[in-house]
Amino acid sequence: MRAAGIGGPGPAQPAAASGGFVEKLGEALEQVNSAQQQADQAVQDLASGKVEDVHDVMLAMTEADLSFRLMLEVRNKLVEAYQEVSRMQV
Numbered sequence: 381m382r383a384a385g386i387g388g389p390g391p392a393q394p395a396a397a398s399g400g401f402v403e404k405l406g407e408a409l410e411q412v413n414s415a416q417q418q419a420d421q422a423v424q425d426l427a428s429g430k431v432e433d434v435h436d437v438m439l440a441m442t443e444a445d446l447s448f449r450l451m452l453e454v455r456n457k458l459v460e461a462y463q464e465v466s467r468m469q470v
Contacts, residue, residue: 408454412447419444 422440425431 408451412444412451415440415444415447 419437419440422431422437426434426437431437
């Protein structure tokens with residue numbers, strides 16, 4: 381019987397870790413894009429008279445706006461982190 385956690389960490393897999401981050405970032409961007417497209421479609425449907433509920437259109441627009449702002453903040457943090465790492469002396 382072997383105790384859990386004994387034996388040290390397993391082999392490092394940086395490609396899998398970075399691939400997971402890139403995949404998650406890509407999924408998040410797709411979700412933001414989808415929210416933007418849904419909001420655009422809702423506005424077009426309201427303008428053409430297909431939809432009369434302004435409340436749903438405003439909710440879609442607000443959701444798209446918030447998701448876009450969050451994406452911008454994540455981008456800003458990534459840029460700041462990159463700049464800080466690039467300023468480090470080796």
